[in-house]
Amino acid sequence: AQRVTQPExxxxxxKGAPVELKCNYSYSGSxxxxxYVQYSRQRLQLLLRHISRESIKGFxxxxxxGETSFHLKKPFAQEEDSxxxxxxxxxxxxxxxxxxxxxTLSVRP
Amino acid sequence: xxxxxxxxxxxxxxxxTSLTIQCQVDSQVTMMxxxxxxxxxxxxxxxxxxQGSEATYESGFVIDKFPISRPNLTFSTLTVSNMxxxxxxxxxxxxxGEAGATYNEQFFGPGTRLTVx
Numbered sequence: 001a002q003r004v005t006q007p008e009x010x011x012x013x014x015k016g017a018p019v020e021l022k023c024n025y026s027y028s029g030s031x032x033x034x035x036y037v038q039y040s041r042q043r044l045q046l047l048l049r050h051i052s053r054e055s056i057k058g059f060x061x062x063x064x065x066g067e068t069s070f071h072l073k074k075p076f077a078q079e080e081d082s083x084x085x086x087x088x089x090x091x092x093x094x095x096x097x098x099x100x101x102x103x104t105l106s107v108r109p
Numbered sequence: 110x111x112x113x114x115x116x117x118x119x120x121x122x123x124x125x126t127s128l129t130i131q132c133q134v135d136s137q138v139t140m141m142x143x144x145x146x147x148x149x150x151x152x153x154x155x156x157x158x159x160q161g162s163e164a165t166y167e168s169g170f171v172i173d174k175f176p177i178s179r180p181n182l183t184f185s186t187l188t189v190s191n192m193x194x195x196x197x198x199x200x201x202x203x204x205x206g207e208a209g210a211t212y213n214e215q216f217f218g219p220g221t222r223l224t225v226x
Contacts, residue, residue: 043218043219043220044201046214046216086151086152095139095157095205095213096142097142097214099152100151101150101151102150
């Protein structure tokens with residue numbers, strides 16, 4: 001069965017520090033992974049998708065099939081990055097997204 | 110990307126009653142999904158709503174408790190039946206892309222915050 005693991009619940013950093021939010025997955029098929037973000041009092045929204053190999057708001061994430069990881073990184077955190085971040089795995093067989101438990105990122109001034 | 114709205118945005122209900130949550134998408138989407146999210150917690154998929162057929166429920170969720178309708182490609186409802194305080198949660202609706210969309214992400218509504226007394 002598919003699984004998404006986000007091992008940490010909270011990451012607190014100072015503004016300007018690097019950020020890495022960890023995500024590991026378990027899936028026997030070809031994975032399609034996403035990072036979602038939920039800012040305070042806002043809806044859950046897509047941050048980036050691995051298949052696009054894009055950088056959004058300075059965040060990047062590389063799919064590492066050998067380590068089954070999809071860590072989210074940003075070299076210099078900003079206060080406005082404070083939010084809840086969820087890693088999600090798409091499984092094509094039933095069109096479902098499996099979400100990790102999420103991590104709260106807190107960026108202090 | 111699709112824009113999704115939900116009604117009501119919040120409600121406070123008495124135990125034993127039922128509440129129907131509406132989800133409207135501004136474009137046609139193939140699949141719609143209903144999730145439950147406890148405050149500060151992850152999302153738990155309740156069911157997948159398919160147009161023209163019964164919803165597909167996840168383990169631990171049953172149709173009698175959470176009946177779902179999907180009358181067309183832009184609308185779905187979730188009813189929380191015979192509510193108890195344990196049903197207090199945020200209920201989220203999502204949709205996938207339009208038919209033929211390139212990517213498989215989902216777009217989410219703002220949620221319905223339900224409190225059961």
